[in-house]
Amino acid sequence: MPIVSTQRMDLEAGSLPTHRLLTVNGEREPSEELDPYITDVDEAKLADFLRDMMVLRRMDTEATALQRQGELGLWAPLLGQEAAQIGSVRATREDDFIFPSYREHGVAWARGVKAEDLLSVWRGVTPSGWDPNEVNIACQQIVIGSQALHAAGYAMGIKFDGGTQISLGYFGDGATSQGDVNEAMVFAASYQAPVLFFCQNNQWAISEPVSLQARTQLADRAAGFGLKAWRVDGNDVLAVHAVTRAALEHVRAGQGPAFVEAVTYRMGPHTTADDPTRYRSEQELESWRAKDPIDRLTKHLESLGADVQKYLSRGETAADELAAALRQAITTMPDPQPTALFAHVYAEPHEALAQAEHDYLQYLEGFDTGESK
Amino acid sequence: MPIVSTQRMDLEAGSLPTHRLLTVNGEREPSEELDPYITDVDEAKLADFLRDMMVLRRMDTEATALQRQGELGLWAPLLGQEAAQIGSVRATREDDFIFPSYREHGVAWARGVKAEDLLSVWRGVTPSGWDPNEVNIACQQIVIGSQALHAAGYAMGIKFDGGTQISLGYFGDGATSQGDVNEAMVFAASYQAPVLFFCQNNQWAISEPVSLQARTQLADRAAGFGLKAWRVDGNDVLAVHAVTRAALEHVRAGQGPAFVEAVTYRMGPHTTADDPTRYRSEQELESWRAKDPIDRLTKHLESLGADVQKYLSRGETAADELAAALRQAITTMPDPQPTALFAHVYAEPHEALAQAEHDYLQYLEGFDTGESK
Amino acid sequence: MSRTTMIKALNTALRDAMVHDEKVVLLGEDIGTLGGVFRVTSELKKEFGAQRVVDTPLAESGIVGTAVGLAYRGFRPVVEIQFDGFTYPAFDQLVSQVAKLHYRSRGRVKMPITVRIPYGGGIGSPEHHSESPEAYFAHTAGLRVFAPSSVQDSYTMLRQAIACDDPVIFFEPKRRYHESAEITTGQVPEGVVKAQVIRSGDDVTVIGYGPTVYTLNEAALAAEDEGISLEIIDLRSLDPLDIETLADSVKHTGKVVIVHEAGPTAGLGAEIATQITEHCFDYLEHAPVRVTGFDIPYPPSRLEKFHLPDLDRILTGVDVVLRRSESAHQVGAR
Amino acid sequence: MSRTTMIKALNTALRDAMVHDEKVVLLGEDIGTLGGVFRVTSELKKEFGAQRVVDTPLAESGIVGTAVGLAYRGFRPVVEIQFDGFTYPAFDQLVSQVAKLHYRSRGRVKMPITVRIPYGGGIGSPEHHSESPEAYFAHTAGLRVFAPSSVQDSYTMLRQAIACDDPVIFFEPKRRYHESAEITTGQVPEGVVKAQVIRSGDDVTVIGYGPTVYTLNEAALAAEDEGISLEIIDLRSLDPLDIETLADSVKHTGKVVIVHEAGPTAGLGAEIATQITEHCFDYLEHAPVRVTGFDIPYPPSRLEKFHLPDLDRILTGVDVVLRRSESAHQVGAR
């Protein structure tokens, strides 16, 4: 007799509407609230979204393959969440600063991070793959929820120094249970800081359904903190884009912090180390397959009378190119040298550590020259 | 140009009504929702509340005096919060288990804890003054918010072992910013555990106004987690009693966890070490003096045609007796012996610590006998 | 007696403890339906139900804090922290509540909470999955800290931890999870957990715990080939420390090497070295030598082989203490 | 040169740092309007405004976590934790983020965060207001840990901490807050913070830091009366440890007593003792002696005089290391 129902909450329940602009069949639904935010999203832009999502999906499957072949230590697939990531990040300004979790590969890639730099961390050769200050995106965060506070603090900084940027904190449904995420909402509200929390509710935190984390909509939770909250179909790239724009406009206008809950689904395992068949059904998966974000956008483009084949093949070419280059880069990526152990532990000199490094390198040299062990 | 307004939020604002049964002049206001909960609260019971609050206030002033005289190390006055504490605790069942903060002296005292046992901790002679299992009230908690999780966990235990008790977690407005309090609401909601969170919003967390902690009503915040929430005038003992009964009924019926925000005011300093004139105005204090819970109940008894003088003098006698006994007990309370340092660190034998104790006592003996230093 | 993996031994210990005492409840992320990311709690939810094997929301302070409430209610909670690096959000509840409530309540409230933490490196994981935080807890009065190294001890010591009326931080050497051995189940020894001389020797005492003990045994074999006889001690209980067993050995050998994965500074090795120096000053022929990880954040997985004390570094430590090698520094640690 | 209290010296250091660098922002509970419960930030909000002296919501993880975000934005946050015992809710952010982000980002993101913690006992406070958690942070790679003992150092070292591009946990000896002395302001020495021999002597080296240094000086005077010459070292930086200065002294005296308020097990004293043994093995005439608080939760205030290392216990430690007293145990510590 389980005390916690594992039933998914009705996506339509709760006090906030779940915004949607494209039906699962790709038909465009009008929205008085959101339409103004996407007047500029024409066929070309939609086709770009399609290409982005296709490339992303390929990067993801390629990464999974590389992990299976031992080239990566681990991989956290984003399969199914392409629309939530592309739709949102493409709404940000280049100088908005993003604090992602370990699953926001799409967000980082769309910001110009090279796929191999992303994967280098998962290969285990480096603690981080890019310069946060170059792409305005922080290191991926593994400790669940921590980055929400960093986003809130960065936004406080924007307010303090008079910037016009927005800080974004990405996290999952499970993360909303962490003290840090809730404190982040407290701080954001208190200082009316320009931050947008973007929660990808992909229904699962490893094996735990979102109903274990919350008995209300996650967006309702945020509203209780005084954040302006939106809920959106996270597999509808157009709606995600529109809602994120609306939320960013709200924040940028100085009207206070905001929260977006993108309702989506993690189609793959939690990571390559996970076996989701132990905790969820094929039916559930099937029902979400029908809501696939790429299919949906493809159908929408068809409904617009676009030359979809052209876009699809363009997307596939881009995906092929990325995959090939990625595989080449990863499989030839050299292992780090032991000196990397000690680099950057401190920004300023630390004699004891410098001594330890010196001694250790000498010790290792002993092996090379066979002098002593 | 302060970025945070220090203006008090309008007590009437927000999505939830602030329940009140007695106006500041002691007139009874009817309430369809709450009246059924206090049909048994007759003159005698009201007079008991009055006596409780009078005794409590005296205990509090006596404790403050004892601190000023060096008999206590510190004291956290509850002045002004008598109604919130007495009204709520008198609604609980004896076997409901309470997790208080350092300011819930009234709650503990009403549960049968002796005043001197309460004060012994503040005197610095012992880490705790009573047996939690005898009075169903945990040790007072100093780490802000921690006890909310303990209350949630205890309630999970009640659910697991099939008890009919309720667990109560008391905390202040400032505490709602802590991760732990928010996580406690997550856990409570997730397991639908029989817990009532009772928040005394006394407007201040040391020098920080509640508007720094939250931009919504605290009760609204709780509702966002899926808790059934009430907001009540915390200086109205009758309304507090009624709302707490309603909330406990809700929880005991298995309808899920609940939250009560009692809107009250800390009339004294945060602790005897605090100087509130540095951060709040005499006017503000004045406006709250007009809402005094004891005055209000006195006026209400008058309006009922009761012999108020009798009740007041009865209350004063009880207060006098308690104060005299308390002073006597505290001023003659012996200091603890050094052996107390080591007692109860572990429940089971710990050789190293036993050795340290043994050696230390021997060392101290050396002084007594003047043998060595 | 049956051959089993460490994971299965831990699983059996949990099951046996739950059968033995119905107040034992398990709490943690993904421990129910999934059986834990390492499957240590596999099948237990099926057997005991969701009220005794409790999947929790994703919040470690919440898990430990509600365990405190459960202990107040008379339960005996066994908490799983999914990985070592996720212990820290619960640090406040562990240090200010779990460790202190028995003292604070003057013995009236017991905190028989076991916190299981799969710990240590060597499994090629990303950041936060290979930490060795044992010193934080050994430094915290009110907690006991256990670290089994063998399949048998995983069973026995987990039973002891759960049976103990004090809180126990229970470090499981995750890199040894798949080792297997014949074990005896069902017995829960009374009394304090002691260190164990798992191999007698005359030249150097080598002390380790948890995941490194395996390598210590290898080192003993390798040293034997060179005619050096190592006495290997598995610490087992990190707090309290069984200084008698350690001191007896060092009084015999006069030399000691201490091994752990955590960085040296204010690590457990410092405490062990200091106590040994205090107890065996006149016997010591060389300062105690520590062979440990470095004082760095745990490195990316393709560097961890350089970070973890391995056979060669342990043997170099032995050489140093035997004055066959120049300096302790060459061990790659202090 | 002007006579000032330690509180005022810290206040001046903050003000000077804020004038010097507009990226310095202060964050903490009650630090603005109230000026902090100890008034260390008194008047600063008036002078610099609410965007540079920021009263924060009551959440320590939030304070440190938002400081990380501010550092990402290029700020140089100085955080006040109201009392030592309230550091733990921020432990995760400190250990997994503040300490590791420079390493994680390969030097691209600096974390020049100073975390000010009024620490230690002796002021008659209730629980959680007298903790000495320095060992936790000394054990954490990526953090620096400072503990000034004097009025002058409070100023100078706080300036150094704020100027440092690494995160610094800055322990303020709250029980000495009201001491006063003439100090020089305005100078921020470059380079690493070193230990200081604050009194030269020949017989025994006595090492302390923070609030105990005062007592060490008293001990030196008392010992002098008995014809014993103590060399007193104020550690100042707890991580990195200035082992050269310590070792030089011990090589001269051959005997060392280490004093701190925290419990001994896996405390900083163990690290100091171990490093001294490593560096001075052939010079040591006695095992290093630790005079510390006990391995207990901090006791109620009317017991703290028994818990804290006082003049008599320090002198007994000296006697022990001089072999004038039987056993280190009589020091009331290991």
Ligand SMILES: Cc1ncc(C[n+]2csc(CCOP(=O)(O)OP(=O)(O)O)c2C)c(N)n1
């Ligand atoms: C503090 C902490 N606890 C536990 C974990 C282990 N863990 C990694 S991912 C995960 C689930 C996260 O779920 P969610 O927030 O929904 O994000 P998703 O993985 O679905 O993107 C858990 C428990 C962790 N990384 N950090």
Ligand SMILES: Cc1ncc(C[n+]2csc(CCOP(=O)(O)OP(=O)(O)O)c2C)c(N)n1
């Ligand atoms: C974790 C923690 N941080 C800081 C403090 C210091 N402190 C003690 S009481 C207090 C304010 C609490 O305010 P509130 O929760 O409103 O309760 P009240 O004192 O008003 O009853 C603070 C900051 C503490 N005790 N615990």
Ligand SMILES: [Mg+2]
């Ligand atoms: Mg998820």
Ligand SMILES: [Mg+2]
């Ligand atoms: Mg308050």
